[in-house]
Amino acid sequence: MPRPAKILLAALSPVFLAAATFLASFTWSYPLGPRTCCTPCMPVALGMYARDHHGWFPRARATSIMSLANLWPDYLANAGHLAGISGDTQETLRRLEAGIPLDDEASSWAHWAGFRIDDDP
Numbered sequence: 001m002p003r004p005a006k007i008l009l010a011a012l013s014p015v016f017l018a019a020a021t022f023l024a025s026f027t028w029s030y031p032l033g034p035r036t037c038c039t040p041c042m043p044v045a046l047g048m049y050a051r052d053h054h055g056w057f058p059r060a061r062a063t064s065i066m067s068l069a070n071l072w073p074d075y076l077a078n079a080g081h082l083a084g085i086s087g088d089t090q091e092t093l094r095r096l097e098a099g100i101p102l103d104d105e106a107s108s109w110a111h112w113a114g115f116r117i118d119d120d121p
Contacts, residue, residue: 084108
């Protein structure tokens with residue numbers, strides 16, 4: 001190998017190593033992709049929903065996870081937030097747009113319907 005090519009390879013090797021390390025650690029930390037707003041956005045959406053519905057959190061669906069679908073699109077514009085931390089965002093969006101009920105495969109949230117915003121914690 002000619003000398004300039006060796007110098008270039010030696011100079012770029014740390015850059016490639018750092019990029020590979022970052023990519024591997026990012027993939028390990030976020031196996032389903034980054035979900036930066038799931039945890040902080042859901043309580044805000046639930047609170048807005050309750051204020052608009054006489055203090056009631058989402059309810060009146062066949063299952064409690066299906067009740068959370070009441071938040072989309074008025075209170076959660078991003079349907080991926082209804083997937084939760086480990087749910088399938090694309091499947092959740094597909095089901096919501098098609099009117100198919102959400103279940104444990106699409107959403108990882110746990111929700112108990114029938115609570116009010118003024119209930120004791």
